[in-house]
Amino acid sequence: MKAPFHLPEVKQPVAPTLVTERLVLRHVRPSDIHYFAETHADPEVMRFVGGPVSREDAWRRAMTGAGFWNGLRAVEQQSDGETVGHVGFFDFQRDMQPSIAGEPEMGWIFSPKAQGRGYASEAGSAALEWFDTAVGPLSVPAIIDLENAPSMRLAERLGFERKADAIYRDNSIGFFRRPAKG
Numbered sequence: 001m002k003a004p005f006h007l008p009e010v011k012q013p014v015a016p017t018l019v020t021e022r023l024v025l026r027h028v029r030p031s032d033i034h035y036f037a038e039t040h041a042d043p044e045v046m047r048f049v050g051g052p053v054s055r056e057d058a059w060r061r062a063m064t065g066a067g068f069w070n071g072l073r074a075v076e077q078q079s080d081g082e083t084v085g086h087v088g089f090f091d092f093q094r095d096m097q098p099s100i101a102g103e104p105e106m107g108w109i110f111s112p113k114a115q116g117r118g119y120a121s122e123a124g125s126a127a128l129e130w131f132d133t134a135v136g137p138l139s140v141p142a143i144i145d146l147e148n149a150p151s152m153r154l155a156e157r158l159g160f161e162r163k164a165d166a167i168y169r170d171n172s173i174g175f176f177r178r179p180a181k182g
Contacts (some may be wrong), residue, residue: 006158007036012034014074015027015071015130015134016130017132018073018126018127019078020122020123020125020126021122022077022078022079022119022122023075023076023078023119023122023123023126024075024076024077024081025073025074025075025087025123025126025127026073026074026076027066027073027074028062028063028065028066028072028073028074028086028096029074029164031083031099032074032083033055033059033180034054034083035074035082035083035084035086035111035156036059036061036062036086037058037059038059038111039058039085039109039110039111040052040053040055040058040061040102040119041053041054041055041058042111042112044153045109045110045111045112047097048144048145048147048148048151048152049109049145050101052147057122062086064090064161065086065088065090065094066088070089071085071090071104071127071131071145072087072088072090073086073087073088073112073123074086075110075119075121075123075142077119078086079115083155084110084111084113084119085108085109085110085111085114085119085120085123086106086108086109086110087106087107087120087123087124088106088108088127089104089105089106089107089127089131089135089140090104090105090106090107091103091104091105092105093141094140094168095168096143096166096167096168096169096173097115097166097167098166098175100141100143102141103138103139103140103141104131104135104138104140104141105140105141105142105143106124106127106131106140106141106142106158106178107127107142108120108123108124108151108154111162115150120159121154121157124157125155125158127177128140128158128159128178128181132182136182137180137181137182138180139177139178139180140160140176140177140178141176141177141178142155142175142176142177143166143173143175143176144173144174144176145174146165146172146173146174147172148174152174152176155176158178158179159178159179159181160177161172161176161177161179162175162176163176163177
């Protein structure tokens with residue numbers, strides 16, 4: 001059996017707000033419930049991540065993600081403060097092969113109004129830059145539904161490399177890994 005991976009302590013115990021040219025990446029707050037509920041109820045947005053969920057389950061997912069390494073951030077537009085996505089790092093102890101349990105898996109979801117505007121790439125790049133500084137030079141896995149071509153292209157733009165498909169919940173899933181930087 002593979003020895004468990006142990007993530008080092010985050011050098012910055014409170015995740016700072018990140019500001020990009022057009023976006024603000026910040027800790028999730030109660031007013032984000034509307035974004036999470038709306039986005040997680042959208043069948044088109046959620047078709048690759050298990051399907052739509054209730055308002056309660058959307059918020060539970062947000063709070064679970066926010067607890068990991070201070071890594072999940074709501075993404076808001078600077079222009080109007082509207083939350084349009086979320087991006088971050090987490091460890092859901094997925095029962096998959098190869099195992100990524102204990103590793104800082106990266107994920108992202110954006111509302112339909114934010115898609116096709118380069119926001120995911122901008123936010124993902126900022127989140128990875130923060131991660132490399134705050135956590136250290138570690139490789140980062142990501143899993144993506146095999147039919148989610150836009151997300152796969154984003155992963156590659158962010159420096160992830162496609163690996164052999166993984167098995168998750170008895171199905172093949174795209175497996176990507178970003179090599180450690182530094």
